[in-house]
Amino acid sequence: MNEHLEQLAPQPLWRHFRTLCNTPRPSGHEAELVATLERWAERQGLAHDRDDFGNLRIRKPASPGREGAPGVILQGHLDMVAQANADHPHDFTRDPIETYVEGGWLRARHTTLGADNGLGVAAALAILEDDGLVHGPLEALFTLEEETSMGGALQLAEHWLEGDVLLNLDSEDRGEVFIGCAGGADIVVEAQLPTAEPGPDEVAVQLALTGLKGGHSGIDIHRGRGNANRLLVRVLRALEAYDVRLAGYRGGTLRNAIPREAFATLVLPADEAEAAARRVAALEQELRAELAGVEEEMMLTITPLEARPLQALHAHASRMLLAALNVAPHGVERMSSAVPGVVETSNNLGVVSLDEGRFYLCALVRSLRDSALDDLADRFRGLFDLIGARTRVENAYPGWTPSPDSALLARFQRLHRQLLDSEPAVKVIHAGLECGILAGKYPGLEMISFGPSIRGAHSPDERVELSSVEEFWVLLRALVEDLADDAAARGG
Template structure:
């Protein structure tokens, strides 16, 4: 499948990306890909090993005469975000990603593409097999479960890597180089809320908010896009005085993707259904007006629900308190940075919300350039949801990456960028969780930069990569590896 990819340039990189598209690799299901890469490395005679968590390292000795050059680590993560359009059945643990080209961009068909971070992984593999390249000692580090928890980086073995410079290949902007990133943490809220049977005088309805663009919960958090959980809660607030009670709720699928859809089943008096429909139609128009030009396909619909024996709904008081808590929970951009103009300092994404049989679960992803601000958002969640008897915990916290603008590695990259492309790269700090912060905490002597091709729509079925930018990225990566092979350059 995806044979057309091997006709794109540079062919070695696209050939490896084809393998990544054809090998299912959602977070937590990277084993088949790891086994394939180990067999591939064996075929080339390249030594490889794994740490206790399963992160994979493949090494390549230096070119003759360059053994004393600083060791270079090429780093990316093997997993991808698993998102598909609601009307497109796709099993990310079994089905390959189907790709096609439109106007110079590579897209997937109704799913995420996996260019994040498949482009970086494919480039590292192509570097390892390039026998025409002059290089110092090389290590390729492929981490696991980056998209779900940063688990691979957080559990990376210490005193394992040997290189002195790390090239993170997980950035998504052409002509830019990243030297810092936000830290983050998952805030998980859970509760068992009181329920009672749906009464004979109540009827079930199904409320759906669909059609949002979605996107990356860090890179796109400041784009003004709708969050399906936040917007569906507004709809539930609009129905409070018609005595609607929550039966179930499901919004979002990943804490690091802006939720595009959310659904709720409600029990309400039969005579209030038309009033509810009228109110929701008015709200749909309000939301369309608010999000015009950003989320023009938003839809808010109310359909008959399906009743089952013993169906229960939250008590009216529990339903009211839960909806109110969700309505005021932190969501979106909290503060812009004063130290790095134009960059979000602190944000939160209400990524996954669910309710079934009275069991409530929420997973939000807080990001910040400041660990203290990240901790404060988590504490606000705890204080808020304690009011409804919920338990809050913080998981998978990871540090940010402190910029080092005087880095010699950065200076060499910038000089090569000027030489080959005629312009200076833009030096950036990103509001996203690159693994560099975690790796730098484990290996504080590492010099690091991050760069990559132009990717848009990451973490959504709109994900796409600009084909020309891939060639530019590849050219810069090869040039930088060769430049670093000369320790006196």
């Protein structure tokens, strides 16, 4: 499948990306891809090993005469976000990604594309097999489970990597280079709430809020897109006037993707059902008007259910849960004063579910400041304590402190001017690059992050600009060669 990818330029990079598209690799299911890359390394005569977590490293010796050059680590993550449209059955653990080109962009049919971070991985593999490239010692580091927990970076072995500079290939904007990123943490809330059987005069309905754009919970959090969990809770609050009780709920699938869809099962008095349906229709128009120009495909529907659920929340528990969800922090909390135009602190209400009284929420808090991250997490704890829920912080990872005077950055800027006749924008990103974690484990590494233009990451609208991939490849190849010419950087 995806044979057409090998007709694109640069051909070596796209050939490897085809392998990634054809090999299922959602977070936690990277084993088949790791084995495939190990077999490839053996055919190339390249050394490879794994650390205890399973992160993969492939090494290539320096070109003759460049042994004293700085060691270069090419770094990316193997996993991809698994998101598909609700009407498109796709098993991300078995099915390949089907790609197509449209208007100068590569897309996937009804699913995420996996350009995040498949293109960075493909570029590193293409560099390793490029026998015409003059280079110093090379290491390609491929981490696991970045999209769900940053697990690969957090568990990365210390004293394992040997390089001096690290090129993170997980950025998403041509003409930009990143030197800092936000830290983050998962906020997990759980509770067992009291339930009761529906009464004889109650009927069941399902609410569905669908058609939102979704997107990356860091990069896109400031764009004003709808969050399906936030919007459906607002609708449920309005329906409390009709004595509804919440019986079931599911919204969002990943804590780092802005939820595109949410569904709720309700019970309510039979004589209120018609009025509730009219209110839902009016609320759909309200939300459409508020989100005009941003969420043109949003739909809000109410459907009668023949079978009633066995249990629904007690009326008081339902009201308390919806009240807590309604005021839970969401979206941009604060913009940075130090880095204009960059979000400093935010939260994404990523995954919410209710099943037989078991409530679960997973939100992702991000911040350039660890103190602000801790404060927002504590606010979650304080809020959900009020309804007797248990709150915990998981998978916390540090931010990446910018180094604007970095020699590596200056080198990249010089090459960008020479090759592309433009000055790259130096950026700090409100997303969880692995650089912050890696810098903590290897404090002597110089790092930058750059990549091609990817839009709609973490959603089925994900796409990559083909011309930007060519530009990315030219820069990466030139930077590796330029570093090899600087053997004096290590006193060699």
